[in-house]
Amino acid sequence: MIDWSRVEELVEEIGAEDFGEVVELFLDEVESAIVAFEGAADDPTTVEEQMHFLKGASLNLGFESLAQLCLKGERAASSGQVAVVAPAEVRQVFDASRTQFLEGLPARLAA
Template identity: 70%
Template structure:
């Protein structure tokens, strides 16, 4: 669910202090993108844009399962099928990924 190698690379690239800020920003932006998906009400253009954004943000922070789901949703929306990946599924994968990330991050950073 989490690409811990990517997380480690990011911490190495930007440092532990800046990493905390990146995580906070990521969480805020993902919440905003999910809200935008809620408001999109099946609008394929907006769904594609938000799925693309979420995919990139998720890949940056190692949320691999979320990124893969968003890739599927982005491709589907690009072909006019904004309903292929449901918002509930996005929320569920994000929540479970976030829980794993927050639970395991301290141990990963300490290693």
């Protein structure tokens, strides 16, 4: 679910002292994008845009499962199919990923 090697790479790139700020920003932006997706889940253009954003943000912070789900949704929306990935599924994968990430992060930062 989480690509911990990507997380470790990002911590090295930006530094442990600034990492918390990046995580907070990421979680806020992803939450906003999910809300936008939930509110426009029948509009292929909006779905494609939000799935693209979520995919990129997720890959950046190592949320691998969410990124793969969003890639699937983005591809489907680009061909006009909006019901392939449901907002509830995106929310569930994000919530599970966030929980795993936040629970596993202290041990990763301490190493």
